[in-house]
Amino acid sequence: MDSDLVVRLTREMVRMRSVNPPGDERPVAEYLATEARQSGLEAELQELDVGRSNCVVRLPGGDAPALVFTGHLDVVPPGEQAWEHDPFGADLADGRVYGRGSADMKGGVAAILAAMIGLRSTGFHPAGDVVLAATAGEEAGLYGARAMVDRASLQGAGYLVVAEPSDLNVFVAEKGVLWMDVHYYGRTAHGSMPWLGVNAVSAMARLIPVLEAYPFRFEESPILGKPTLSVNVIGGGNKTNVVPDHCRIVLDMRTVPTQDHAVLIDEVRRQAEAVARASNQEIRVDITVDQNDRSVETNPEEPLVQAMAASVRAVTGQEPRIEGVTYATDAAVLAPGFKIPMVICGPGAPGMAHQPDEWVAVEQLTQAAEAYADLARRLPGPAETSR
Ligand SMILES: [Zn+2]
Known part of the structure; x- marks a missing residue:
């Protein structure tokens, strides 16, 4: 995996101040769409409001259920406490990218896009579409995800991976x-x-x-x-x-x-x-x-959970923890909205979200991108599931 790509995508997005309130996610959504199209992926902007957009990127595949990755484009304000690193400077130091949203969760979005660009460049044709559903307004009311359900944007989805920071553990339930x-x-x-x-x-x-x-x-x-x-x-x-x-x-x-x-x-x-x-x-x-x-929960025996854990293991050599979280993510809306199982697995420490001097490790960004690409190849296609 090209670690330069995932680092560049993360840093450029951190520099775009999509602070919620009010959100201002549109420049980030446009940036993602441009990067995706330049690499031969399909991309569509969904306008929600002035300055606010979702972005859906697609690597087209066969008729099998789509593998949907999701991440949000808004960030919380830098807060009252002073930062050592500029919250929107995207400093690269000590093997880390610093900045508001580096872990929560522009790093995760960058890892998804890098994985899809990597898959596209090898000519990989997935059994079902591989999709990046990038949402606006997650930090207040799951606003962009609700619009995706209302507009039926992810029809044909079969699996949902939320790239919120989990230190690449696999979280299978949220309150x-x-x-x-x-x-x-x-x-x-x-x-x-x-x-x-x-x-x-x-x-x-x-x-x-x-x-x-x-x-x-x-x-x-x-x-x-x-x-x-x-x-x-x-x-x-x-x-x-x-x-x-x-x-x-x-x-x-x-x-x-x-x-x-x-x-x-x-x-x-x-x-x-x-x-x-x-x-x-x-x-x-x-x-x-x-x-x-409502609370969402995926049975740990589901193929999605097993495959995600196997991909993390293959990339990091370590056994991810399988557990639940007390907070809600966009999965609270997208999993019941499209009736699909979900997991949360992404780069960055969960405790890093909303903190001063937020950072994500370059190594984990690269590993996340590799794990997502591995998952797209590993998940059962139509032949395997019908057996
Ligand atoms: Zn988040």
């Missing part, structure tokens, strides 16, 4: 995401006569411990363990001498595969209404759901 706003509405009154008002803040204060202690039903997942609930935002009241008529909390629930989100939303609503009623009959409850993506 679901359920984010909810719970509002209590009461009535204001002068602070000296609280009996004339309905205090939304004090009622909400009673709800929080109830939700934290509530026995939501689940079966523990062998890979993901237990679900979590965390109250991460609270707001209400604005003046010392005014009884607050509104309070809001935001819940961050991370779920496991046996949990039905509709049931969870219903349970939160029932608890919120019961506590409100017990505080004051007049309190009105309103709940809005901000993000709602």
Whole structure:
């Protein structure tokens, strides 16, 4: 594998400031399309909004299910902490590429494209298409991936590989995401006569411990363990001498595969209404759901998992760990959207994401590109699967 190519692709993309918010992924998407076409691959831009695009690159193959690699083009802001390396300088030092998005995850996207260019240059004709689905807006709401599902962009997909940083381990499950706003509405009154008002803040204060202690039903997942609930935002009241008529909390629930989100939303609503009623009959409850993506999980025995692990082993000489992650990736949308199994496997350390002086090792970039190319040759084609 040409390590110069994957390093050049990574560095050039890191220099493009696709910081989300607002995103500005379009220049990166155009860059990918240009590089892909120059190497004889097909590429298509999907316009989503001003300055925001997905990019789908294709190495056409036969009629077998397509192997889809995915990565996002947006990055989180550099943050408040000072960096030693310019976040958008893409410094190459100590065998590493430094910069925001080097690990999360322009390095992964570069490795996918380098693998596809490598396959194309050897004249390899895959059993099914090999696809790079590069998305906008992953860092806020999985926006680009949702557009890919809405537009049926990956029809014929059979396998999904997410190139998020995993140190080339193979992650086979991710927790679901359920984010909810719970509002209590009461009535204001002068602070000296609280009996004339309905205090939304004090009622909400009673709800929080109830939700934290509530026995939501689940079966523990062998890979993901237990679900979590965390109250991460609270707001209400604005003046010392005014009884607050509104309070809001935001819940961050991370779920496991046996949990039905509709049931969870219903349970939160029932608890919120019961506590409100017990505080004051007049309190009105309103709940809005901000993000709602179920947990996804691939059986470790699936051919995709086995093949990905074998490719990593072949390239690195090491046995990858097979495990789950607590956060959601674009797979939360793409795997159920196209009804395909997924794995997460990419260059860079998972703990490096969103950190100052983020970096990815050149060696892992090259190994990732080699492992992806190996996977495209290794996955069962139609002849093998029909046996
Ligand atoms: Zn990421």
